[in-house]
Amino acid sequence: MTQFVSESVKYIGCNDKDIDLFESQYVVPNGIAYNSYVILDDKVAIVDTVDKRKHEEWLVNLDKALEGRKPDYLIIHHMELDHAGSVVDCINKYPDITLVGNAKTFVYLTQFTGIDSFTNKVVVKEGNKLKLGKHELTFIMAPMVHWPEVMVSYDSYDKILFSADGFGKFGSLDIDEEWTGEARRYYFNIVGKYGASVQTLLKKAAALDINIICPTHGPVLSDNLAYYIGLYNTWSSYTPEEKGVLVAYASIHGNTAVAAKKFAEILAQKGEKTVVVKDLSRDDMSGVVEDAFHYDRVVLAAASYDGGVFPCMDDFLHHLKSKAYQKRTVGIIENGTWAPCAAKAMKEVLEKLKDINILEPIVTIKSALKEENMDDMNKLADAVVNYNK
Ligand SMILES: Cc1cc2nc3c(=O)[nH]c(=O)nc-3n(C[C@H](O)[C@H](O)[C@H](O)COP(=O)(O)O)c2cc1C
Numbered sequence: 001m002t003q004f005v006s007e008s009v010k011y012i013g014c015n016d017k018d019i020d021l022f023e024s025q026y027v028v029p030n031g032i033a034y035n036s037y038v039i040l041d042d043k044v045a046i047v048d049t050v051d052k053r054k055h056e057e058w059l060v061n062l063d064k065a066l067e068g069r070k071p072d073y074l075i076i077h078h079m080e081l082d083h084a085g086s087v088v089d090c091i092n093k094y095p096d097i098t099l100v101g102n103a104k105t106f107v108y109l110t111q112f113t114g115i116d117s118f119t120n121k122v123v124v125k126e127g128n129k130l131k132l133g134k135h136e137l138t139f140i141m142a143p144m145v146h147w148p149e150v151m152v153s154y155d156s157y158d159k160i161l162f163s164a165d166g167f168g169k170f171g172s173l174d175i176d177e178e179w180t181g182e183a184r185r186y187y188f189n190i191v192g193k194y195g196a197s198v199q200t201l202l203k204k205a206a207a208l209d210i211n212i213i214c215p216t217h218g219p220v221l222s223d224n225l226a227y228y229i230g231l232y233n234t235w236s237s238y239t240p241e242e243k244g245v246l247v248a249y250a251s252i253h254g255n256t257a258v259a260a261k262k263f264a265e266i267l268a269q270k271g272e273k274t275v276v277v278k279d280l281s282r283d284d285m286s287g288v289v290e291d292a293f294h295y296d297r298v299v300l301a302a303a304s305y306d307g308g309v310f311p312c313m314d315d316f317l318h319h320l321k322s323k324a325y326q327k328r329t330v331g332i333i334e335n336g337t338w339a340p341c342a343a344k345a346m347k348e349v350l351e352k353l354k355d356i357n358i359l360e361p362i363v364t365i366k367s368a369l370k371e372e373n374m375d376d377m378n379k380l381a382d383a384v385v386n387y388n389k
Helices: 051-067 087-093 103-113 180-208 225-237 255-269 285-294 311-322 342-350 371-386
Strands: 009-011 015-016 032-034 037-040 044-047 073-075 098-101 121-123 129-131 136-141 151-155 159-160 212-214 242-250 274-278 295-305 326-336 352-357 364-367
Touching: 015 051, 037 051, 073 087, 087 103, 098 103, 103 121, 159 274, 180 225, 180 285, 242 255, 242 285, 242 311, 255 274, 255 295, 255 311, 255 326, 255 364, 255 371, 274 285, 285 295, 285 311, 295 311, 295 342, 295 371, 311 342, 326 342, 326 371, 342 352, 364 371
Parallel strands: 044 073, 073 098, 098 121, 159 212, 242 274, 242 295, 295 326, 326 352, 326 364
Antiparallel strands: 009 037, 015 032, 037 044, 129 136, 136 151, 151 159
8 A cells, every 4th residue: 555645755554454463462353554654855765664464565565655766764763563573674675775773773673683783774862863855854762652762753844743653543544433442542552551751752742843643553644633642641641531430340150240230320320421331351451441541430340259359350450550550530349259358459459559549438249239238339339420520
């Protein structure tokens, strides 16, 4: 697929609809795009490659876009293999090409490829420029958005920000899908832990006059950039995007599920407008992680299990911990037949997170929800509904 981003910048990326799981863990019902670009000027620069899975298609796209010219530079913004997986194919095809990266880029490139030294290379630092003709790229380091070597670049001629994984989304480019949902799921699961690094990059980007954002996944963004940048500011500052409650449950035989659904009903009866219920045994984990960050409150309902909490809840909490979940309000419902202990196990993880407010009361159910639990269920629902009203 070759298309124009501007008169002299072409898209040469590839859609991947055959991949089962992106990064071996994320379902991608609409596939994923590996974006790559070519800048045709006095000098020709390739901006990132694609996953090895698509290297043949990419080389064809590249060849077409070059229209008989030879590339002078390959710019490597990010060494993760969904973008740098075809660097060696590129070098093999164009042995005279000059690689452009920062010091860490080349360390990782050697680690991945076993190639000790690259004779044709330019090592860039913050603020360094690369003049291609009319186009001039300025390199901006973006460490930990979301790997240490990540950098972005700004083309002053077309006012393009080549943003690496920033502003990316799941989904191939030939499907019609709104941006926000899959961009949010992508952000929180992949970049989420590094909010402070994203904030630093946003501050640097604010000083630039940007007309187009070219990410390494998802569509090229050229309209309403304030909307996307605004969402990135919300997400990276861990500010809830919307008022709402996620009720996430972990149930072995269904009784905790009944209690969770009943709790959601009570919330709705008490006037809560947005309540989302998710089954941690069956719903996609990355989607539930997205919901937890999206809304301002979460209620966790779980069965006790072997002196702890049912594993899918444990797994969920550890996903949240690994993504630096913070600044949220949490309600807890536990269930147990022998001696309920799920709440203690959940609290142990939650207490290690930053700015988590655990509401009272904690609801304890013995095996199945009964009338005797309804007082606490209502009290917790009141606490959830009235929190920050
Ligand atoms: C393998 C296994 C381990 C369990 N461990 C505990 C436990 O440590 N403490 C406890 O009170 N109940 C324990 N239970 C009982 C369940 O927590 C109980 O049946 C559950 O609360 C019922 O809710 P559910 O229908 O949502 O699964 C265990 C059940 C199973 C199957």
